[in-house]
Amino acid sequence: MTTPPSGATDTHCPYCSLQCGMRLRPTSGEPAPVEVEERPDFPVNRGALCGKGRSAPAILAAHARLTAPLVRDAHTGQLREASWPEALDRAADGLAAAARRYGSDAVGVFGGGGLTNEKAYLLGKFARVALRTAAIDYNGRFCMSSAAAAQRAAFGLDRGLPFPLEDIPRAGCVVLVGSNLADTMPPAVRYLRELQEAGGKLIVVDPRRTRTAALADLHLQPAPGTDLALALGLLHLVVAEGLVDEEFVAARTTGYEAARAAAMAHWPERVEHLTGVPVALMRRAVGLFCGTPDRTGMVLTARGGEQHSKGVDTVGAWINLCLATGRAGRPAAGYGCLTGQGNGQGGREHGQKADQLPGYRSITDPAARAHVAAVWGVDPDELPGPGRSAYELLDTLGTPDGASALLLMGSNPVVSAPHAQHVTERLRALDCLVVCDVVLSETAELADVVLPSAQWAEEDGTMTNLEGRVILRRAALAPPPGVRTDLEILHGLAERLGVPEGFPAEPQEVFEELRAASAGGQADYSGITYERIAAEDGVFWPCPASGPGEPEHPGTRRLFLDRFATPDGRARFADVSHRPAAEEPDADYPLRLTTGRVLAQYQSGAQTRRTPALAEAAPGPFVELHPRLAARLGVTDGDGLTVVSRRGRVTAPARLTAAIRADTVFMPFHWPGEGRANTLTNPALDPVSRMPEFKVCAVRVEKAS
Ligand SMILES: Nc1nc2c(c(=O)[nH]1)N[C@H]1C(S)=C(S)[C@@H](COP(=O)(O)OP(=O)(O)OC[C@H]3O[C@@H](n4cnc5c(=O)[nH]c(N)nc54)[C@H](O)[C@@H]3O)O[C@H]1N2
Ligand SMILES: Nc1nc2c(c(=O)[nH]1)N[C@H]1C(S)=C(S)[C@@H](COP(=O)(O)OP(=O)(O)OC[C@H]3O[C@@H](n4cnc5c(=O)[nH]c(N)nc54)[C@H](O)[C@@H]3O)O[C@H]1N2
Ligand code: SF4
Numbered sequence: 044m045t046t047p048p049s050g051a052t053d054t055h056c057p058y059c060s061l062q063c064g065m066r067l068r069p070t071s072g073e074p075a076p077v078e079v080e081e082r083p084d085f086p087v088n089r090g091a092l093c094g095k096g097r098s099a100p101a102i103l104a105a106h107a108r109l110t111a112p113l114v115r116d117a118h119t120g121q122l123r124e125a126s127w128p129e130a131l132d133r134a135a136d137g138l139a140a141a142a143r144r145y146g147s148d149a150v151g152v153f154g155g156g157g158l159t160n161e162k163a164y165l166l167g168k169f170a171r172v173a174l175r176t177a178a179i180d181y182n183g184r185f186c187m188s189s190a191a192a193a194q195r196a197a198f199g200l201d202r203g204l205p206f207p208l209e210d211i212p213r214a215g216c217v218v219l220v221g222s223n224l225a226d227t228m229p230p231a232v233r234y235l236r237e238l239q240e241a242g243g244k245l246i247v248v249d250p251r252r253t254r255t256a257a258l259a260d261l262h263l264q265p266a267p268g269t270d271l272a273l274a275l276g277l278l279h280l281v282v283a284e285g286l287v288d289e290e291f292v293a294a295r296t297t298g299y300e301a302a303r304a305a306a307m308a309h310w311p312e313r314v315e316h317l318t319g320v321p322v323a324l325m326r327r328a329v330g331l332f333c334g335t336p337d338r339t340g341m342v343l344t345a346r347g348g349e350q351h352s353k354g355v356d357t358v359g360a361w362i363n364l365c366l367a368t369g370r371a372g373r374p375a376a377g378y379g380c381l382t383g384q385g386n387g388q389g390g391r392e393h394g395q396k397a398d399q400l401p402g403y404r405s406i407t408d409p410a411a412r413a414h415v416a417a418v419w420g421v422d423p424d425e426l427p428g429p430g431r432s433a434y435e436l437l438d439t440l441g442t443p444d445g446a447s448a449l450l451l452m453g454s455n456p457v458v459s460a461p462h463a464q465h466v467t468e469r470l471r472a473l474d475c476l477v478v479c480d481v482v483l484s485e486t487a488e489l490a491d492v493v494l495p496s497a498q499w500a501e502e503d504g505t506m507t508n509l510e511g512r513v514i515l516r517r518a519a520l521a522p523p524p525g526v527r528t529d530l531e532i533l534h535g536l537a538e539r540l541g542v543p544e545g546f547p548a549e550p551q552e553v554f555e556e557l558r559a560a561s562a563g564g565q566a567d568y569s570g571i572t573y574e575r576i577a578a579e580d581g582v583f584w585p586c587p588a589s590g591p592g593e594p595e596h597p598g599t600r601r602l603f604l605d606r607f608a609t610p611d612g613r614a615r616f617a618d619v620s621h622r623p624a625a626e627e628p629d630a631d632y633p634l635r636l637t638t639g640r641v642l643a644q645y646q647s648g649a650q651t652r653r654t655p656a657l658a659e660a661a662p663g664p665f666v667e668l669h670p671r672l673a674a675r676l677g678v679t680d681g682d683g684l685t686v687v688s689r690r691g692r693v694t695a696p697a698r699l700t701a702a703i704r705a706d707t708v709f710m711p712f713h714w715p716g717e718g719r720a721n722t723l724t725n726p727a728l729d730p731v732s733r734m735p736e737f738k739v740c741a742v743r744v745e746k747a748s
């Protein structure tokens with residue numbers, strides 16, 4: 044990498060998992076304290092940024108954010124400004140009181156996949172060591188947990204992509220399942236274009252003809268919630284047409300027979316009936332995927348295929364397709380998950396997830412517990428066991444069985460959690476809610492204590508992007524007065540809870556400890572240093588520390604080329620069969636609702652709704668529906684529509700488009716209030732990953748009165 048000009052800082056975007064490189068330069072202060080410039084030498088995005096990245100400094104301006112702690116006034120019931128000592132005392136007292144009254148598991152912690160590795164690590168340690176609670180999970184559970192579970196089952200290891208994005212152009216054929224990359228990671232479209240320029244083919248699987256689907260050589264448009272059947276149907280055709288890579292299957296996999304038998308029960312006409320995808324198009328997809336030279340080819344899934352109560356099995360079925368055709372464990376081939384949040388990957392590797400300890404260790408593994416306990420200087424027996432998953436944690440708040448106090452850092456579940464009205468009620472039922480955020484989010488509005496956090500451009504820290512590349516964020520400016528970093532907040536709370544040692548506020552000091560805690564684990568970061576990351580444009584994990592006299596480990600750009608990470612080195616086929624969504628359409632709720640994103644808003648919108656350029660580009664919620672359905676309802680473009688599910692009703696303007704199936708409606712989930720999509724969504728969970736069914740539920744649509 045090159046050195047930035049003096050006064051400028053090379054760092055990364057605060058938003059999605061692409062973690063685009065950008066250069067920040069101080070301004071005279073208006074409209075924001077820094078401006079974004081291109082950083083063409085960073086290989087992932089080569090200078091390109093989407094509008095969210097370009098406008099990210101807007102939220103650094105003091106007027107756009109929180110600059111003083113807030114506490115709920117005992118007399119007025121309103122939030123009022125408070126000093127840091129008062130706010131931290133209130134927060135620590137609230138957490139400690141719940142633990143005293145109901146036991147340590149009555150204190151919950153909810154983290155976020157946008158937090159740096161250092162924060163995620165210290166938050167996990169804070170839960171287990173300072174609070175001694177099992178009750179910690181994070182919003183990444185709502186994101187790529189199904190892909191993570193399926194990858195672990197198949198490959199023995201979960202890293203979003205097992206290869207760098209730069210391999211995509213050589214893949215010959217890429218199947219994108221439920222990813223609208225052109226809106227959700229725009230600079231990555233370049234890789235798809237390069238694929239096609241090299242003669243490769245792009246297949247997109249999405250119930251909507253999105254901007255991404257419009258780029259495709261072939262668009263398959265299944266009904267939401269039927270990808271599992273589709274993947275089984277494609278494998279059926281692969282078997283029937285004699286396209287199985289018998290040699291690969293014999294040498295490098297186990298479990299093929301059961302997977303084959305399951306696929307044979309999903310004959311093409313049955314799959315067409317279940318999914319709505321014509322048999323002819325399935326045949327074309329198989330022809331393209333199996334027609335590449337050198338058995339290259341990739342299947343990449345994102346939330347469209349994963350956020351289902353059968354998300355794990357669905358990803359397993361797509362992995363089966365890769366394994367049966369020998370498209371795995373070789374160059375420019377394999378399955379990958381396009382992770383979502385800036386640090387969705389690293390966030391779970393280092394201990395925010397209910398069942399994990401740093402280094403992607405299992406919290407139930409005695410050796411893992413002993414290793415981490417030694418780094419933390421505690422007795423392994425004192426470490427709590429696994430806790431509940433994110434939705435289950437939220438669902439039980441304020442009940443005798445659940446947490447009665449909650450520390451929330453880096454998530455806005457009032458907008459983003461499924462069955463959001465119920466979750467809001469659970470949050471209201473808490474004895475004490477402490478929220479660390481940069482703005483007064485809808486969730487922070489409910490808090491007893493709000494602690495204003497510093498932001499991406501104001502602190503150092505590492506993030507792990509969708510490729511497993513560990514990158515370094517650099518502070519470009521100091522936070523405004525009145526704001527503290529999340530690490531400082533954890534330090535202050537730990538001190539008040541009687542644990543003054545072990546919670547350093549210095550990011551690099553935390554990273555040094557994280558390296559030791561991860562050493563020997565699957566996500567081994569022990570060979571990674573801030574200096575190396577800066578010099579090498581990121582380092583891919585695993586990267587173990589080298590012994591004395593040994594050469595430095597280069598990091599691992601490509602996984603599985605020689606063996607998979609299972610005990611026998613073989614990939615495992617998943618034994619899966621089609622099953623319906625938790626809620627299928629019926630006479631009362633005849634349509635399917637699916638949800639997702641728009642280009643100009645990010646997640647719960649807490650940051651992007653406050654960014655003028657983005658708020659203008661995407662000002663509010665809408666309901667996308669097909670003109671045929673609209674005609675049946677007597678609705679024209681812009682009319683108010685009421686969408687009703689078993690959990691509630693919302694109202695938003697109609698947006699007519701022939702790009703969606705006529706049996707499906709779509710809503711983005713970025714807004715609170717009467718157009719909040721998550722009022723409707725179904726919290727049915729995948730039995731393994733505990734992922735909620737964000738991508739399909741049954742609804743009825745009416746013209747708003
Ligand atoms: N602009 C923007 N970019 C973002 C984000 C954002 O909020 N805004 N968030 C970031 C994060 S955290 C994430 S997780 C990623 C998500 O990135 P994506 O997964 O690309 O985003 P989504 O819009 O949730 O879903 C993608 C597509 O899935 C389709 N879909 C819906 N149901 C189904 C189904 O049953 N099967 C299939 N095959 N497809 C279906 C939708 O029509 C949608 O086009 O984006 C990241 N980037
Ligand atoms: N219906 C529907 N719902 C969904 C999805 C869907 O596709 N459909 N997708 C799900 C997915 S994939 C995801 S990832 C979730 C995400 O949903 P959320 O978890 O709500 O994610 P964000 O909106 O990014 O919330 C992050 C919060 O942290 C704050 N923040 C940002 N940086 C920092 C920081 O450094 N420190 C602290 N303390 N706070 C910070 C932001 O201001 C914001 O309030 O939504 C899920 N919800
Ligand atoms: S694609 Fe993602 S990382 Fe890149 S600029 Fe946009 S939001 Fe930021």
Ligand SMILES: [Mo]
Nearest residue numbers: 185186383384
């Ligand atoms: Mo996500």
